[in-house]
Amino acid sequence: MSLFEKNHFFIRKLHSLFGVIPIGLFLLEHLYTNSFANQGPESYNAKVEFLQSLSYVLYIEIFLIILPIIFHGLYGLYVVYIAKNNVLQYNYYRNWAFYLQRVTAVVTLVFVLYHLWALRISSALYGTEVTFASVAEHLSNPWIFAFYVIGLLASTFHFANGLWAFLINWGIAVGVKAQQVFGWITGFIFVILSVMGLQALFAFVA
Amino acid sequence: MTREYIHLKIKRQDNPDSAPYWEEFKVPYKPNMNVVSVLMEIRKNPVNANGQKTTPVVWECNCLEEVCGACSMRINGVPRQACSALIDKIDKSPIILEPLSKFPVIRDLQIDRQIMFDYLKKVKAWVNVDGSWDLGPGPLFPEKTRQWAYQLSRCMTCGCCLESCPNYNEKSAFIGPQALNQVRLFNAHPIGKMDKEKRLDAIMGPGGITECGNAQNCAKACPKEIPLTVSIADLNKQTVLYGLKRWLYK
Structure with a gap:
């Protein structure tokens, strides 16, 4: 047995866990910080400066954000590959959610890589500052803005629906009714996060 | 018509x-x-x-x-x-x-449905009652457990759950809902329980419980209306707890 096969269970559970902790938590923090854009440039810039001034910020970024995303993304692509989707034949709500979870996985990955390049890596390389003004300029291109809207909705769906799957994969939501109730709750989380993210996006271009 | x-x-x-x-x-x-x-x-x-x-x-x-x-x-x-x-x-x-x-x-x-019976062997979907001497009567099934266990026991290995599962295909080693459901059934059995960890070991490798992606077509396709997704979620709980124990007692 290869090391991979031997630790199969651990690796799969780690993939599931990383989606919520730390990646999901980071998404919540990120959307909340962005929402300060609604209060204007000063408020947003202050929050960005605060985050940039955190101690060990580079280590936090590498170990709590980048590495978990790389692991979750690479292993996730394998999970996407292994499925043979059949939504047209089995036209059920849960089957569609399963399919969309895989579609949004790929969309989110592409979006995150682009977003990371545009607003984090390029700023690290060329020393450009991330401010309300620079983000607003980035989003002033309608194509990029549209891509951000799609990327945002893909990530909030992937997180909310992934949270539902997480609750089942860890044996927390077991019964039919419990799974249903958590389905509504995570659906509600998807709506709230999407509205929150869209508001912030529009605040930058208003 | x-x-x-x-x-x-x-x-x-x-x-x-x-x-x-x-x-x-x-x-x-x-x-x-x-x-x-x-x-x-x-x-x-x-x-x-x-x-x-x-x-x-x-x-x-x-x-x-x-x-x-x-x-x-x-x-x-x-x-x-x-x-x-x-x-x-x-x-x-x-x-x-x-x-x-x-x-x-x-x-x-x-x-050819043979592969489903091979999966049942793989997960040890049976109760060990043979010994070299008389083992005496086994413990009784608690009535409350028996009621839902009976529902699970109605599986006839027809293959509808595997047919409708998007993660059961030639690319994946997944053994599918039917064999997993039997693990839950035999892990609930008062004698079967004694080999609980062996069955959990059998479904924690590649092709086991983690291959489930919660598309939940299986429960809809099942002609016997077995709550397959509940069985899988319950086994998720069993494997998580056992996985922790397996690791911490190493």
Whole structure:
């Protein structure tokens, strides 16, 4: 047995866990910080400066954000590959959610890589500052803005629906009714996060 | 629906390696037929819709009351049993019959379901009662457990859950919902419980419980209405707790 096969269970559970902790938590923090854009440039810039001034910020970024995303993304692509989707034949709500979870996985990955390049890596390389003004300029291109809207909705769906799957994969939501109730709750989380993210996006271009 | 003829479109295959082809049949209508009795009519008079003599369509059936699983096939795209598919309740015409797509075809609608029994062996879906001396009477099933365990025990290994599962395919090693459901059943059994960890070990590797992606088609496809997704979620709990224990006691 290869090391991979031997630790199969651990690796799969780690993939599931990383989606919520730390990646999901980071998404919540990120959307909340962005929402300060609604209060204007000063408020947003202050929050960005605060985050940039955190101690060990580079280590936090590498170990709590980048590495978990790389692991979750690479292993996730394998999970996407292994499925043979059949939504047209089995036209059920849960089957569609399963399919969309895989579609949004790929969309989110592409979006995150682009977003990371545009607003984090390029700023690290060329020393450009991330401010309300620079983000607003980035989003002033309608194509990029549209891509951000799609990327945002893909990530909030992937997180909310992934949270539902997480609750089942860890044996927390077991019964039919419990799974249903958590389905509504995570659906509600998807709506709230999407509205929150869209508001912030529009605040930058208003 | 009453009609003059029952129009059938059947996906046929002469042997395991040959290419499939379609053949249509028109069987005189009689009330109260099911798909099995229509196939029997074709066997009596193997003539296709064009009036040409052909080979009778091969299929498998046994109990004729939806408890054995042998006559599973896709009827208008839906995996189900031919015996409980009543012609008068099918509105579509032609009625399309295809073999299950996730199993090797032997001939026409007959498929090889052996792999499901191999999965049951893999997960040790049985109770160990043999000893070299009299072990005495076993512990009783608590009534509360028995009620839901009985529901799980109604599985007839028909293959509908595997057929509808998007993660059960040639790319994946997944053993599928039916064998997992049996793990939950035997782990709840008062004697079966004694080998609980062996069964959990068997489903924690590649192809096991983690391959489930919660599309939940299985529970919808199951003709016996077994709560397969609850069984899987419960096994998720069992494997997580056991996985932690296995690691911390190492």
